[in-house]
Amino acid sequence: xxxxxxxxxxxxxxxxxxxxxxxxxxxxxxxxxxxxxxxxxxxxxxxxxxxxxxxxxxxxxxxxxxxxxxxxxxxxxxxxxxxxxxxxxxxxxxxxxxxxxxxxxxxxxxxxxxxxxxxxxxxxxxxxxxxxxxxxxxxxxxxxxxxxxxxxxxxxxxxxxxxxxxxxxxxxxxxxxxxxxxxxxxxxxxxxxxxxxxxxxxxxxxxxxxxxxxxxxxxxxxxxxxxxxxxxxxxxxxxxxxxxxxxxxxxxxxxxxxxxxxxxxxxxxxxxxxxxxxxxxxxxxxxxxxxxxxxxxxxxxxxxx
Amino acid sequence: xxxxxxxxxxxxxxxxxxxxxxxxxxxxxxxxxxxxxxxxxxxxxxxxxxxxxxxxxxxxxxxxxxxxxxxxxxxxxxxxxxxxxxxxxxxxxxxxxxxxxxxxxxxxxxxxxxxxxxxxxxxxxxxxxxxxxxxxxxxxxxxxxxxxxxxxxxxxxxxxxxxxxxxxxxxxxxxxxxxxxxxxxxxxxxxxxxxxxxxxxxxxxxxxxxxxxxxxxxxxxxxxxxxxxxxxxxxxxxxxxxxxxxxxxxxxx
Numbered sequence: 266x267x268x269x270x271x272x273x274x275x276x277x278x279x280x281x282x283x284x285x286x287x288x289x290x291x292x293x294x295x296x297x298x299x300x301x302x303x304x305x306x307x308x309x310x311x312x313x314x315x316x317x318x319x320x321x322x323x324x325x326x327x328x329x330x331x332x333x334x335x336x337x338x339x340x341x342x343x344x345x346x347x348x349x350x351x352x353x354x355x356x357x358x359x360x361x362x363x364x365x366x367x368x369x370x371x372x373x374x375x376x377x378x379x380x381x382x383x384x385x386x387x388x389x390x391x392x393x394x395x396x397x398x399x400x401x402x403x404x405x406x407x408x409x410x411x412x413x414x415x416x417x418x419x420x421x422x423x424x425x426x427x428x429x430x431x432x433x434x435x436x437x438x439x440x441x442x443x444x445x446x447x448x449x450x451x452x453x454x455x456x457x458x459x460x461x462x463x464x465x466x467x468x469x470x471x472x473x474x475x476x477x478x479x480x481x482x483x484x485x486x487x488x489x490x491x492x493x494x495x496x497x498x499x500x501x502x503x504x505x506x507x508x509x510x511x512x513x514x515x516x517x518x519x520x521x522x523x524x525x526x527x528x529x530x531x532x533x534x535x536x537x538x539x540x541x542x543x544x545x546x547x548x549x550x551x552x553x554x555x556x557x558x559x560x561x562x563x564x565x566x567x568x569x570x
Numbered sequence: 571x572x573x574x575x576x577x578x579x580x581x582x583x584x585x586x587x588x589x590x591x592x593x594x595x596x597x598x599x600x601x602x603x604x605x606x607x608x609x610x611x612x613x614x615x616x617x618x619x620x621x622x623x624x625x626x627x628x629x630x631x632x633x634x635x636x637x638x639x640x641x642x643x644x645x646x647x648x649x650x651x652x653x654x655x656x657x658x659x660x661x662x663x664x665x666x667x668x669x670x671x672x673x674x675x676x677x678x679x680x681x682x683x684x685x686x687x688x689x690x691x692x693x694x695x696x697x698x699x700x701x702x703x704x705x706x707x708x709x710x711x712x713x714x715x716x717x718x719x720x721x722x723x724x725x726x727x728x729x730x731x732x733x734x735x736x737x738x739x740x741x742x743x744x745x746x747x748x749x750x751x752x753x754x755x756x757x758x759x760x761x762x763x764x765x766x767x768x769x770x771x772x773x774x775x776x777x778x779x780x781x782x783x784x785x786x787x788x789x790x791x792x793x794x795x796x797x798x799x800x801x802x803x804x805x806x807x808x809x810x811x812x813x814x815x816x817x818x819x820x821x822x823x
Contacts, residue, residue, distance in 0.1 A: 389723075
């Protein structure tokens, strides 16, 4: 049996295998995927005109997100990049139901999000693994909350720990694991609740390059095996191109969708691929503009303070 | 092994110096007791059961008083930590009340409850309630937000979230608070018993003074230290160490 990822990519015309910037990119509210995939599918996630502002204690409001329009198809791997402070993490929290948007609508399977739900699991940047539980108990947590019977839980713990190659560490506590292993526990814990959507907030940012490479491969494999919808936030453009079907670039404060890029490179990909590097280059040029803006604002604030 | 040797050496030297000073009769025995006199008193006290009874009475008061203040303190601490209004009102009051030595509650206790068991329990409760409450409150407040977010994200709600996330996550703080609360309760109890004479170790200590029996004073002091160490240094230490190992906090200590 061939691995699903080893199969040659078909259905993508050769001229589309390189990155192309959609003509309509300047109109962020246009659902790009609709033109690429003609099937009339209900999107897994749909955000329309979503805005979020915070009341700051000094001067009025800080607009974190402004008029975000976004659709994610079932099984899609979407990556979101942007400068720090663009609200990309906040966007994930909205989808996860941990925050409430100020205006607009967040739909999952065409139904508005009302608080957290185990159909959407967020993997936090800091992971939020529970240090008082063993690896197996961490993976079990979501299922226990749901009231899954014990025998079924045990079977699933085995399955998901095998999936992330951590069977022999099931009785370890979190502090006994390396950074990469903790990432895999978080992944297994999230997957064990069998969510439709996996939300990942810069999960690999704190890892060394080798571990990250490895986890990219594993994540791609797990995604192919489980067919989850993934929304992956990162500040690393090359990582986004390496993983995503589509990359979304966000602007610095207020966070808006600046551009979308369809990544039709064949899988499995590698971080060092020429095509990955080339596509990343293009996005990076656009991103740099936003980074400069954020730097200007930060230095500007410093100067005036 | 090396540590045990150090202990033995230190304590035998200490007792040796004590014995030497007593033997030389630098001070008369009613001012400076001899080690063998103290040992004899300890032996006699346990033999005629008077020490056992005192320990029993004091421990019973501790268990009741401390038990009450733990339950009240946990509830109060959680309440104060979760509500801004309570935090600014009751929270502030608690901090200022903490500067009051617990024995200052004795006059009130005696006027309210008379010379009864309740009065002494009141002093014990007031002595430890505040520190249990305050450490529960700080524990709850210092709890990283990520744990409750992760818990909610994984489907925990309401009482489930409290029982499976909030409580275990704040356990290291709670244990510290319980330990501190025990130490305060112990101090309050002994001082209460000393002034307010109805059985117990504190009363035995005071009796030694009344009889001008220096050996009894020192023997009871040794008992108080020994019991305190047994609970504080062995029982709570063991729990703390287990928690720290599990959480991976040992290197920080």
